[in-house]
Amino acid sequence: MTPLILVLLFVTAAPALIYAFLVFDEILEKEYREHRTEWEKAGRPIGFFWVPKEGKVLAGSAARNRLWMSWFFSPPTWSKSRSDAAPLFKKLKIAEITFVSLWVVMMIVLFAFPK
Numbered sequence: 001m002t003p004l005i006l007v008l009l010f011v012t013a014a015p016a017l018i019y020a021f022l023v024f025d026e027i028l029e030k031e032y033r034e035h036r037t038e039w040e041k042a043g044r045p046i047g048f049f050w051v052p053k054e055g056k057v058l059a060g061s062a063a064r065n066r067l068w069m070s071w072f073f074s075p076p077t078w079s080k081s082r083s084d085a086a087p088l089f090k091k092l093k094i095a096e097i098t099f100v101s102l103w104v105v106m107m108i109v110l111f112a113f114p115k
Contacts, residue, residue: 020095
């Protein structure tokens with residue numbers, strides 16, 4: 001029974017993570033197109049699936065990882081003046097929390113019921 005539960009949890013968690021990546025990329029592209037100086041100050045991050053032409057994979061990935069964590073707790077200053085940004089950050093946070101919650105449940109099932 002445990003493998004079936006893990007498969008079901010994974011099948012649920014994976015789309016949440018992919019959705020979070022897509023929303024993150026949408027926000028990042030908005031920052032790149034409309035708030036370029038902020039994007040540059042952030043270290044020219046690249047998205048998970050979207051990469052701007054000026055993006056560098058190694059440096060951009062490190063910058064992306066910093067933004068991924070910081071945006072979870074505090075959206076960038078430019079987003080506070082944009083009415084279209086708040087729903088995107090809410091979607092991002094919900095997708096991240098959904099994924100992490102399901103991942104934690106998977107780990108509990110995996111280690112608490114090892115059969």
